Amino acid sequence: xxxxxxxxxxxxxxxVETLPDKTAILxxxxxxxxxxxxxxxxxxxxxxxxxxxxxxxxxxxxxxNVPTSDRTQPIEExxxxxxxxxxxxxxxxxxxxxxxxxxxxxxxxxxxxxxxGISLPGMTIVCGDxxxxxxxxxxxxxxxxxxxxxxxxMATQTILQKPAKNMxxxxxGQVGPxxxxxxxxxxxxxxxGTAGGTGHVIEFAGSAIRELDMAGRMTICNxxxxxxxxxGLVAPDETTFEYVRGRPxxxxxxxxxxxxxxxxxxxxxxxxxYDRVVELRxxxxxxxxxxxxxPETVIPVTGTVxxxxxxxxxxxxxxxxxMLDYMGLEAGQKIAGTPVDVVFIGSCTNSRIEDLxxxxxxxxxxxxxxxVRAMIVPGSGIVKAQAEEEGLDKVFLEAxxxxxxxxxxxxxxxxxxxxxxxxxxxxxxxxxxxGRQGPGGRTHLLSPAMAAAAAVTGCLTDxxxxx
Amino acid sequence: xxxxxxxxxxAAPLPEENIDTDKIIPARxxxxxxxxxxxxxxxxxxxxxxxxxxxxxxxxxxxxxxxxEILITYDNLGCGSSREHAPWALLDFGIRCVxxxxxxxxxxxxxxxxxILPIVLPHDVCTQLMEDARMGGNAxxxxxxxxxxxxxxxxxxxxxAVDPLRKKLLLEGLDDIGQTLQHEKEITxxxxxxxxxxxxxPRIVLD
Numbered sequence: 001x002x003x004x005x006x007x008x009x010x011x012x013x014x015x016v017e018t019l020p021d022k023t024a025i026l027x028x029x030x031x032x033x034x035x036x037x038x039x040x041x042x043x044x045x046x047x048x049x050x051x052x053x054x055x056x057x058x059x060x061x062x063x064x065n066v067p068t069s070d071r072t073q074p075i076e077e078x079x080x081x082x083x084x085x086x087x088x089x090x091x092x093x094x095x096x097x098x099x100x101x102x103x104x105x106x107x108x109x110x111x112x113x114x115x116x117g118i119s120l121p122g123m124t125i126v127c128g129d130x131x132x133x134x135x136x137x138x139x140x141x142x143x144x145x146x147x148x149x150x151x152x153x154m155a156t157q158t159i160l161q162k163p164a165k166n167m168x169x170x171x172x173g174q175v176g177p178x179x180x181x182x183x184x185x186x187x188x189x190x191x192x193g194t195a196g197g198t199g200h201v202i203e204f205a206g207s208a209i210r211e212l213d214m215a216g217r218m219t220i221c222n223x224x225x226x227x228x229x230x231x232g233l234v235a236p237d238e239t240t241f242e243y244v245r246g247r248p249x250x251x252x253x254x255x256x257x258x259x260x261x262x263x264x265x266x267x268x269x270x271x272x273x274y275d276r277v278v279e280l281r282x283x284x285x286x287x288x289x290x291x292x293x294x295p296e297t298v299i300p301v302t303g304t305v306x307x308x309x310x311x312x313x314x315x316x317x318x319x320x321x322x323m324l325d326y327m328g329l330e331a332g333q334k335i336a337g338t339p340v341d342v343v344f345i346g347s348c349t350n351s352r353i354e355d356l357x358x359x360x361x362x363x364x365x366x367x368x369x370x371x372v373r374a375m376i377v378p379g380s381g382i383v384k385a386q387a388e389e390e391g392l393d394k395v396f397l398e399a400x401x402x403x404x405x406x407x408x409x410x411x412x413x414x415x416x417x418x419x420x421x422x423x424x425x426x427x428x429x430x431x432x433x434x435g436r437q438g439p440g441g442r443t444h445l446l447s448p449a450m451a452a453a454a455a456v457t458g459c460l461t462d463x464x465x466x467x
Numbered sequence: 468x469x470x471x472x473x474x475x476x477x478a479a480p481l482p483e484e485n486i487d488t489d490k491i492i493p494a495r496x497x498x499x500x501x502x503x504x505x506x507x508x509x510x511x512x513x514x515x516x517x518x519x520x521x522x523x524x525x526x527x528x529x530x531x532x533x534x535x536e537i538l539i540t541y542d543n544l545g546c547g548s549s550r551e552h553a554p555w556a557l558l559d560f561g562i563r564c565v566x567x568x569x570x571x572x573x574x575x576x577x578x579x580x581x582x583i584l585p586i587v588l589p590h591d592v593c594t595q596l597m598e599d600a601r602m603g604g605n606a607x608x609x610x611x612x613x614x615x616x617x618x619x620x621x622x623x624x625x626x627x628a629v630d631p632l633r634k635k636l637l638l639e640g641l642d643d644i645g646q647t648l649q650h651e652k653e654i655t656x657x658x659x660x661x662x663x664x665x666x667x668x669p670r671i672v673l674d
Binding site: 016017025027029030039040043044047048050056057058059079082083086097098117118120146147148151152155156157158160249250251255256258259262 | 468498499500501502503551555580642643644647648650651653654657658661665666667668669670671672673
C-alpha cells in the first residue's frame with residue numbers, strides 16, 4: 001500500500017462504501033449536537049418516523065444562546081429560550097445524552113468534547129457548527145455540517161462525502177516569549193489567506209506544533225476553518241495520550257492501552273504525499289492581531305495598519321478601505337496604543353484552563369484600565385471550577401474583570417453578550433466579520449495574554465512589555 | 468419524504484426572473500426551530516402588504532391558485548442564499564413542482580433534497596404553460612415523472628429531462644437519508660467489524 005497521511009488513514013478506516021460517483025458513505029464516531037442547528041433535524045426524524053441510530057455516539061449541550069450571567073433566572077430572550085427548550089424536549093424524546101444548562105459539565109461543545117474524553121484520536125467527529133475542526137487537535141477527523149446532514153448523521157450514523165486533498169503546514173523552531181498558539185495560527189492564516197486551505201484537510205506539524213499542549217493544538221485546529229480548510233489535524237502523540245488518560249468517557253485500563261497502540265499507528269507514513277506543503281519558522285512569529293474584518297488581516301502588534309493605496313488591485317483596495325472605515329482606523333497608524341472598550345477572553349478558540357492561566361499571569365497584580373469592560377468566559381463549567389480551585393477567579397476579580405458562566409458568549413452575538421455599535425473589542429475569539437460580536441462592533445482577534453494586556457493598559461499592547 | 472410520481476394539480480403563473488431565496492423566505496423567519504410552518508411566510512414581501520393584509524394582486528392570494536401545487540416562473544429561480552428554508556417554505560405552502568427556464572444551483576439541489584421536482588423548460592414553453600395556468604381551476608397540469616412529460620389541459624405533452632438518480636429518489640420517495648439507508652446492511656456490518664477490531668471505543672452513556 002502506498003504511504004498514507006494521517007487524514008488518509010482516518011478516512012480509509014471509516015469508509016463504509018464508495019458510491020459510483022466516488023462519494024463515500026463515511027462512518028461517524030461522534031455527533032455533537034447543540035440548540036441552534038439541530039431542531040429541524042430532530043423534526044425531520046420525527047416527520048419521517050425515523051429513529052436516531054446511535055444515541056450512545058451522540059452528545060448534546062446548550063452553548064450558543066445561553067446567557068453567561070446568573071443562571072438561576074429564566075432566559076429572557078424568547079427565541080433563545082425556545083431553542084433551548086426545544087433541544088431539551090428532543091434529547092428526551094430521542095434518548096440523547098445531554099449536559100443541561102445547570103450541569104457542571106455544560107459548556108461550549110468544542111471545549112466539552114475533548115474535556116470529557118468524548119472526542120478521541122482516530123475518530124470521525126461532526127457537529128452542526130463550523131468550529132468542529134477544533135477536535136482535530138486530538139488527531140481526529142472533525143468537521144462542521146449543515147442541518148440536513150445533521151439529520152443524515154442522526155438517522156444513519158454516516159455522512160456522504162468526497163475525499164479532501166492533503167495539505168501540511170509545518171512550523172519548525174521555537175517561538176519567543178509572549179508568542180502563543182493563537183499567534184502561530186493567526187500568522188498561518190495571515191500567510192495562506194482565508195481561502196488558503198479550501199478543499200484540503202490541513203495537518204499541522206513541526207516542532208513548534210509538537211511542543212504545544214492540547215489546548216494550544218485545539219486553538220490551532222479550531223481556526224483551520226478560518227483558513228478555508230475542511231478540517232485541521234495534529235498527529236496524536238504522548239501529549240495527546242496523557243491528555244486523554246483518565247477522562248470520564250475515555251477508555252480505561254487495558255482498553256486504554258489497546259487504544260493507544262492503535263492511535264500510535266495513525267501518524268503519517270514516511271513519504272506520504274501532500275498536495276500542498278507550507279512552512280513557517282517559529283522564530284519569525286511575533287505576537288500578532290488582526291486590524292480588519294477578515295481573519296487574514298494579520299499584523300504584528302509592533303506593526304502599522306496597512307495603506308490601501310499600496311494595493312494594486314482596485315477591488316482589494318476598495319475592500320481594504322471599507323475595512324478601515326468600519327474599524328475606525330487610519331492607514332499607517334501604529335496598531336499598538338489603539339484604545340479598546342471591551343476585552344473578551346473566551347470562545348471555543350481560547351477558553352480553556354491554559355488560556356485562562358495565560359491571561360491571569362498578565363492580569364495578576366494589575367487593574368483593568370478605567371472605562372474598559374473586561375470579561376472572562378470559561379469554556380465549560382469544569383474549566384470554571386478548575387480555575388476557581390487555582391484561585392484564578394480571584395486574580396481576575398481583583399483586577400476588575402467579570403467572571404462569568406460558560407458559553408459561546410460574545411464570540412457571536414447570539415446571546416445577551418454583545419458589542420454596541422462602534423465599540424472596539426480585543427477578543428480571543430475566531431471571527432472578526434462585520435457585526436459578528438454585535439451590530440457595528442469592531443473586533444481585533446488576538447491571544448488571551450494579549451487580550452489581558454489590552455485590558456490592563458486600556459489599549460492594544462505588546463504583551464512582551466508586561467512579562 | 469413523499470414519493471413523487473404523477474402530479475395533477477393547479478399551476479400558478481409567476482412571470483418573474485431572479486426570484487431569490489430572500490423573496491421566497493425572508494431572513495427574519497430563519498430563527499424558527501421548525502422545517503414546517505414556513506408556508507405562511509412564503510413570498511412574504513410579495514404576498515402581504517405593509518399592514519399585514521393579503522395583497523389581492525399576488526397570484527397565490529387568488530382562487531384557484533391558493534391551492535397551487537405547481538409554480539411556473541422565468542429565469543434563475545431560487546438565486547441568492549443557500550438556505551434550505553426556501554424549499555421548506557414552498558413545500559409547506561403545498562408546492563411539489565417548480566417549472567422555470569433555469570434555476571440557481573443550490574436551490575435546484577435543495578428542491579430535490581426535499582421532494583420538490585424542479586423542471587427546466589425553454590422560456591417560450593414556460594410562457595405557454597403560464598397561459599394554460601391562467602385558464603383557472605379546470606386547467607390542471609399533469610406532471611408525469613415516470614414518462615417525463617408535462618400534460619397540458621388540451622392533452623398535448625411536453626417532454627422534460629431529469630437526472631436518472633434524482634428521478635429514482637423522487638419516484639421512491641427517498642431523500643439522501645433514504646438512499647443511504649438502502650445501504651443499511653453495509654453500515655451494520657461495518658459496525659460489527661469495528662466492534663471486533665476496536666472494542667475499546669466507548670459508548671456515551673450518562674449515569
